[in-house]
Amino acid sequence: MRIEIICTGDEVLTGKITNTNFSYMAQKLEDVGLSVHWGTTVGDDRDSLLAAFQLAGTRADAVIVNGGLGPTVDDLSQEIAAQAAGVELVLHEAWLAKMQDFFSRRARSMPPNNVKQAMLPASAEMIDNPVGTACGFALDIGKARFFFTPGVPRELRRMLEEQVIPRILARAGAPASIYLKRFHSYGLGESHVDQLLTGLEALDPDGGVKLGFRAHYPQLETKLTVRGTDMADVHRKLAPVTAEVKQRLGNFIIAEDDQTLEGVTLAALAARDATLTVVETFTAGEIAARIAHLPGAENVFRHGTVVRRTGNLFGVAIPAELDQDTTEAVVHAARRQTGASHALVVLIELDEGADRLDLGGTIWIGIATADRTEFRRSRILGGRDWVRLGAVELGLDCLRRFLQGLPVVERIDFERA
Numbered sequence: 001m002r003i004e005i006i007c008t009g010d011e012v013l014t015g016k017i018t019n020t021n022f023s024y025m026a027q028k029l030e031d032v033g034l035s036v037h038w039g040t041t042v043g044d045d046r047d048s049l050l051a052a053f054q055l056a057g058t059r060a061d062a063v064i065v066n067g068g069l070g071p072t073v074d075d076l077s078q079e080i081a082a083q084a085a086g087v088e089l090v091l092h093e094a095w096l097a098k099m100q101d102f103f104s105r106r107a108r109s110m111p112p113n114n115v116k117q118a119m120l121p122a123s124a125e126m127i128d129n130p131v132g133t134a135c136g137f138a139l140d141i142g143k144a145r146f147f148f149t150p151g152v153p154r155e156l157r158r159m160l161e162e163q164v165i166p167r168i169l170a171r172a173g174a175p176a177s178i179y180l181k182r183f184h185s186y187g188l189g190e191s192h193v194d195q196l197l198t199g200l201e202a203l204d205p206d207g208g209v210k211l212g213f214r215a216h217y218p219q220l221e222t223k224l225t226v227r228g229t230d231m232a233d234v235h236r237k238l239a240p241v242t243a244e245v246k247q248r249l250g251n252f253i254i255a256e257d258d259q260t261l262e263g264v265t266l267a268a269l270a271a272r273d274a275t276l277t278v279v280e281t282f283t284a285g286e287i288a289a290r291i292a293h294l295p296g297a298e299n300v301f302r303h304g305t306v307v308r309r310t311g312n313l314f315g316v317a318i319p320a321e322l323d324q325d326t327t328e329a330v331v332h333a334a335r336r337q338t339g340a341s342h343a344l345v346v347l348i349e350l351d352e353g354a355d356r357l358d359l360g361g362t363i364w365i366g367i368a369t370a371d372r373t374e375f376r377r378s379r380i381l382g383g384r385d386w387v388r389l390g391a392v393e394l395g396l397d398c399l400r401r402f403l404q405g406l407p408v409v410e411r412i413d414f415e416r417a
Helices: 020-031 046-059 077-085 093-104 112-118 153-172 190-196 231-252 261-271 286-292 324-338 384-404
Strands: 003-008 036-042 062-066 089-091 119-121 125-127 136-141 144-149 177-186 209-216 219-228 253-256 276-281 301-307 342-350 360-368 373-381
Touching: 003 020, 003 046, 020 036, 020 062, 020 153, 020 209, 036 046, 046 062, 046 077, 046 136, 046 144, 062 153, 077 089, 077 119, 077 136, 077 144, 093 112, 112 119, 119 136, 125 144, 125 153, 136 153, 144 153, 177 231, 177 384, 190 209, 190 219, 190 231, 209 231, 219 231, 231 253, 253 261, 261 286, 261 384, 276 286, 276 324, 286 301, 286 384, 301 324, 324 342, 324 360, 324 373, 342 384, 360 384, 373 384
Parallel strands: 003 036, 003 062, 062 144, 276 301, 276 342
Antiparallel strands: 089 119, 125 136, 136 144, 177 219, 177 253, 209 219, 342 360, 360 373
């Protein structure tokens, strides 16, 4: 199955907005075992769009077109699609009624130019948009099946996952059931995990398991795409592979599937009816920001302190050079003074000088309850952002480990002696 993605719009072509839709679509297709062969970006120009549609129709089996379905004069996808397919534009009465209801439920009058969004090529199959006014549609141009999607990310994502990808899989003659299992890890690099998981795909002699990775420092996502005749067959294949991944990656797995590190940590605190205070330097409050907005955090997150550099924290004098005693004194003082059951302190000593790849920082982490204290010191190189992101992730991961009864100190690939 040869797939092409065409992204439209002058703002995308000129770089005025970052084209995150392309990366999202390509990733989601890869997750179900489909590969993108071509990616094309076209401005809001009739001749260029027509040429792009016609070319894609000669070389691809399926084409996803993103953007150009709005009500304004520069939204051209329906018009050019009809021209490329050799059919007329016709008013889709059902979608027009749905748009009118969309505006009515919001106590608004539908502008006349929105009628344009209900004009579809005569041969098109309408694809529903449950969260917007731009309906998608599918039709054949040349030898390819084209799927037209809106440019608004949240509208695209619903349509892609719920309607477009299932149609492409059916066209590809894919197995009846496909499942994506994801493991999120911190502390191991991509090549290291690839080595640790050598031979994993061979656990299914039918070749129904595909292993893949997505590195996004400081985390790594390990993906298992499992194909089967039905979901029972998929789960039969998945069970031993999942067990093997957990055994080989061990404590470095921080979350699975749609879980996040901060979500897992918050859930562990909530299960204990615990409360948390966080003290962080140089991170600009990113640890607190990862936790405090989550549902349920209002019952857990007690206090956050964000400082850049200070001579005193919660009554503890901070020396020019940090040490374990100072870190532990701060974490205990913070916990007592804020009344939280748990405290996390992440203090960073950043190297002096201009930002550069060999610039590093020393990270001092303290975790405390009324009867237990853990300490971790780490050094990370890679520049200011690398240190900051690494410190945030390391701090949250140490807290996760603390709560799950795992070793808080376990060497990671990213730290230096």
